[in-house]
Amino acid sequence: MAGTSPRYDICRHCRERFAQANGPGRKKEYCSIACRQKAQRERDGRLGQQQARSAHPLGRRIAEDLQALAAALLEAEYDGRPLAELLRYADEVTREVECYTAAAVHDARNQGADWKQVAAAAQVSATTARTRWAESRVQTRLKRRAAERAAVRQPHASPAGEGAPLSKAAERASAKLASALSYLHRSSSLTIKEVAEQTTLSPSYVSRILSGERKPTWPVVHALVELFGEDPAELSVLFESAHGLVPAPRHAIPDAVARLQAALQGLHLAAGRPQFGVIRKASRGTLSTQVISDILSGQMVPGWEQTAALVTALGGWPSDIRPLWEAIHYAFLYCLDPIPQSPRQLPPARPESP
Template sequence: MAQRVQALATELVEAEGRKSDLRELVGLAAAVSAEVAHYVGAAVHDARSQGASWGQVAELAQVSEATARARWGPKALRRQMRRRARQAIAPAVLPAEATAVPGPLEHRRRLGAAISFLLRARGCAVQEVAQKASVSPSCVSRLLAGQRVPDWPVVFTIVTAADGRPEEFRLLWEWARGHRQPSRRSATAALGRFHGALLGLLWATGQASGRSTSSGTLSAVLSGELVPDWAMTHQIVLQLGGDPEQVRPLWEDVQYSFLLAHDFFPVQGTRDVRDLV
């Protein structure tokens, strides 16, 4: 959330530099304010988890203890986080005629969020990853903030330095760079790209480290054991905050490859598929 605040603040500064109209500036300022409020709630949750009393929270926040409990209690915080999640995926669930195609900024943010969660899940600091990847810390920071998308070898090296699987971030990088979908691929590559796209979206939601806890069909899809029909794939992509129309060509490639393949599904599923580059 702190990195999201940074990205929104950067966007606000850039809009001010462009002399954007008041509507855009007020909208961006409101987005910064809302994300700061979400961050404060999450920070209070962390402090409470570490043993802070409501009295201490109230004193630091300069509110009464009753106000602190009402504003950041478990139920209130769950409602707040659900509202934040709904707002994050709202553009993806509008009627088709009203849905805007995600722009480069949104894709840059999604890639940055995914790699940011990877670093957090692995306990890696920006300086540490930058040193391992032989890039500047500012390069990594700007990538995480959605301000810049380096060439794939750089992103590949950063993800590898954080002990991540680059194939799970490749499609996010392609979308962030505005690359067009490739021509038909082998069944193995098609499966790998489809599964990698879903896992990349999962990283962007901050849930990838807990993907093994998913249940039922979703667990089978995310583990690479199942490729569902399009209706279910559409719902899964929406659930992960992605754009179904971007994932559909990948799903279609899988279906096309199945029609031409002698074996309908690899024994190992889509797991450990690596021929993505």
Template sequence: MLYRSLQDFTALNIGRGRARGQTWDQLGAPLGLSGERLRKKWPIGMITRRLDNYRAARAARQAGPANVSPAVPSQRRPPTEDADKDSDTATAAPDAGAAPFAAQTPPQQLASALSFLQRRTGKPLRQTAADTGISPSHLSRLLAGTRRPSWPVAKNLVTACDGDPHEVRRLWENAHRPTTPLPAPAPPAANPADDPEQARIQLRDAVRGLYLAADRPDLRRIRAATANTLTSGHIECALAGPHLMGWSVTSRLVFALGGRPADLRPLWHTATRPAPMPLPPLAPSASRLHLMAEAFG
């Protein structure tokens, strides 16, 4: 019991530190661990699961043995529009108290996505660095979030790890966006695409990027992170389906994955805007100017 409490306390401190922008090296120093060692020992997914279990157990204790009820969902929630439910929500009651995935800063989200792709390959860091064309020490700093890569380096790294650069592009742009207002113009990705079809593609890539930064959890965990307000069908369609989901579903999913719905709402509005109707072709007779013979004298 004491060991479990200590582990919960450690997970809480690491999760809070990462949310505040602390590096893995800074968090590992009090524990006598290097940043890389701490990141491998305490991946974000493990921290999230432990904290979810802790919240559920604490809520059960507070409810008492005679009237055990699911944990109260986090009060930090997206817009409260009603979403349709299906039968799979009835089987998800044990996870009803799960909180959204740990909020991360944009640089942390980029580092988490790159780290997940690199771990999935099973390759040593040295081999991945050689495939990317950078040094192992530089790669280690990129994966730890202490350095931000240029786009060519990020793209080469994602490609070397068999990932999709389109899913990482928005994360990279957000990570390089200034945190304070500057007179310089905003990056191109800060403004939604003018074409609704292109905006739909960018929106889906942005949501998939958040899904990647959360270590691509299974649909059941994502559904629990939305307090079961979304179904597995909603989530699967938003991530991979051909149709654009409503803002209620999209915002809840973005929030549950640790993103900020307000950042993607302009893109969603553009994506849902009807495409302009093409102008009808001019009739052949209307495309030429006819003058009477008398006009030429």
């Protein structure tokens, strides 16, 4: 309308006054395109600094969980599960892939990629990329994912009973436990008959334990490992995971650190205690031999990227070990006000017959 006075606003970037359009539509926040672009670059820079301080890129973390979901889908297919169950697994994989894509774009943007580069990689237009993976949308999606996974990860009230189906993580831990015991047996030079005689177990039962056909109780594990001249504590976490046991919440940092160390030592045993140079090569140079030595000897509490690299190099699954690593950092929240806890109790070291 003629004679209408223009309305002025303050540019969010340069803080200068500019004439605001009086017509319909979204109001401008910046006085020019240049100011809007500068503000975006500043936001990207702050996000990049925050990302640099994180343990590792978000995409890698989600990819680890995606690996476990894809393995579960494959196992369900091999088992001939009903179509409804197969589709449920497939839906979980699909949603996780979408979250991974958003996280991968988020990581790339934090590393300096502009929207044209993202668009070219995704084979979409820059406008579509900017809209689909806007920072606010990505953060909302990842927060929703975190809430959903937290609900799924609530521990069970009791361990799985005899004959109850175990999780894939428990099955993997069971296989690793058998591998570790088998390696220790081979290193001991004892025959199965000699092992049976010294542990009061039957030779056939010992053979089934070492082959992974039977899961031993903790007293049996304790007796076997001691007979082989090793420390049973190194296999305690693998044993608990293999039996689906969920430890009571703890807030003591030393206990959380000890559990992570035991899990890593157990994986090292299960892999046949490869030399540190072999592990370094398997980690593609991510870990030095000194770092590997410090981690496995308990001289160093590794960051997550180091932990994941070591677990992968030893043939394990990072997603199985991550809760143990996170427990250490959760415990730090209580370091100024620790809650007294009794030491972790395991069954008495008395062998049982099958």
